[in-house]
Amino acid sequence: MKLYGYFRSSAAYRVRIALNLKGLAPEATSLHLVKGQQRASDYLALNPQGLVPALVTDEGKVLTQSLAIIDWLEDTHPEPPLLPADPLGRARVRGLALAIACDIHPLNNLRVLKFLTGPLALSEAQKNLWATHWIATGFDALESLLPDHDGWCVGLTPTLADCCLVPQVANAQRIGFDLSPYPRIRRIDAFCQRHAAFAAALPSVQPDFIPS
Amino acid sequence: MKLYGYFRSSAAYRVRIALNLKGLAPEATSLHLVKGQQRASDYLALNPQGLVPALVTDEGKVLTQSLAIIDWLEDTHPEPPLLPADPLGRARVRGLALAIACDIHPLNNLRVLKFLTGPLALSEAQKNLWATHWIATGFDALESLLPDHDGWCVGLTPTLADCCLVPQVANAQRIGFDLSPYPRIRRIDAFCQRHAAFAAALPSVQPDFIPS
Numbered sequence: 001m002k003l004y005g006y007f008r009s010s011a012a013y014r015v016r017i018a019l020n021l022k023g024l025a026p027e028a029t030s031l032h033l034v035k036g037q038q039r040a041s042d043y044l045a046l047n048p049q050g051l052v053p054a055l056v057t058d059e060g061k062v063l064t065q066s067l068a069i070i071d072w073l074e075d076t077h078p079e080p081p082l083l084p085a086d087p088l089g090r091a092r093v094r095g096l097a098l099a100i101a102c103d104i105h106p107l108n109n110l111r112v113l114k115f116l117t118g119p120l121a122l123s124e125a126q127k128n129l130w131a132t133h134w135i136a137t138g139f140d141a142l143e144s145l146l147p148d149h150d151g152w153c154v155g156l157t158p159t160l161a162d163c164c165l166v167p168q169v170a171n172a173q174r175i176g177f178d179l180s181p182y183p184r185i186r187r188i189d190a191f192c193q194r195h196a197a198f199a200a201a202l203p204s205v206q207p208d209f210i211p212s
Numbered sequence: 213m214k215l216y217g218y219f220r221s222s223a224a225y226r227v228r229i230a231l232n233l234k235g236l237a238p239e240a241t242s243l244h245l246v247k248g249q250q251r252a253s254d255y256l257a258l259n260p261q262g263l264v265p266a267l268v269t270d271e272g273k274v275l276t277q278s279l280a281i282i283d284w285l286e287d288t289h290p291e292p293p294l295l296p297a298d299p300l301g302r303a304r305v306r307g308l309a310l311a312i313a314c315d316i317h318p319l320n321n322l323r324v325l326k327f328l329t330g331p332l333a334l335s336e337a338q339k340n341l342w343a344t345h346w347i348a349t350g351f352d353a354l355e356s357l358l359p360d361h362d363g364w365c366v367g368l369t370p371t372l373a374d375c376c377l378v379p380q381v382a383n384a385q386r387i388g389f390d391l392s393p394y395p396r397i398r399r400i401d402a403f404c405q406r407h408a409a410f411a412a413a414l415p416s417v418q419p420d421f422i423p424s
Binding site: 063064067088102106119120 | 262276281319
């Protein structure tokens with residue numbers, strides 16, 4: 001397997017956590033998103049969306065979209081499971097993951113922020129107002145949906161929800177978002193960080209890491 | 213079962229198609245999103261995200277996020293399947309669905325467009341530039357990923373990918389987006405529209421429909 005990613009991409013970070021949890025270590029290729037390497041013609045031939053991550057299987061099949069990749073890992077490498085066995089539990093985990101992957105992260109990724117300050121000519125302050133607003137909107141809801149404990153988002157083992165929460169918290173911290181109103185999110189994030197699979201997926205320990 | 217939705221919500225539209233494909237007809241409750249009924253305290257108690265759709269099971273459990281709801285339907289009402297049986301096929305369907313649900317729709321829904329013209333004080337023309345840009349970016353990739361045929365997005369039966377594509381096309385048409393560069397998307401959309409489950413899910417035939 002081969003993973004195309006970037007140390008700072010939240011979506012690639014999710015997949016790194018899932019791979020680590022399942023004990024898988026694909027060959028890693030970094031695409032420097034700020035330099036636009038994801039728009040190079042050879043990568044676009046692989047993934048026409050020009051986004052990371054993409055996973056290439058041992059058979060040469062290309063998988064895109066972080067949550068689709070994690071579901072494929074779940075289908076092909078079921079142990080340890082990252083989704084509960086019962087349908088309601090699965091729906092709860094997926095609901096939390098999608099509340100991040102659909103309703104927070106897409107609004108604040110690099111291409112979107114660049115469009116706000118580029119073609120739409122918004123100021124840095126307006127861009128920060130935007131980014132802060134969508135993280136706060138999403139975290140307000142998550143805070144009320146998550147348990148108040150030192151543990152995982154759902155149940156007694158790490159799930160897809162944790163794979164999504166931790167990178168989103170990292171993203172929030174990177175822009176200086178104030179997490180003090182979110183004690184549940186902070187406790188779960190801190191709990192996850194103590195797990196080796198999460199620690200090894202941190203942006204700062206990736207080979208392509210560049211300090212801000 | 214009870215579905216909270218709104219005729220014009222793309223996310224609710226996806227779930228309506230999936231329910232119809234599976235022959236399920238839950239009680240429907242409409243929340244007038246333009247009037248802000250999704251922010252009423254009784255609905256926020258049910259779904260703290262304040263978004264539609266939400267599905268309440270016969271046991272009173274609340275499910276949120278359209279793709280999580282459709283996965284729950286798949287788990288609990290497996291026939292007819294909306295995902296292929298093989299992991300690669302599943303990843304392909306999920307990848308297409310998420311390319312819409314994560315990378316197009318969240319950027320153009322009502323709350324986002326209102327934030328652009330409200331707190332960020334963008335003009336209608338700038339809002340339209342934004343909306344058009346993200347649909348075009350997403351559709352450019354989808355067009356190259358979809359087959360050129362009168363048929364479903366993937367395989368010989370309707371899947372989650374079709375449940376996501378058709379509402380996104382409707383959304384694009386509503387804002388006057390030019391679909392002429394996307395013959396594959398148009399052919400698949402037209403093919404889907406001829407299926408009763410898709411026809412019955414159209415915004416214009418919902419009881420809460422309000423003509424623009």
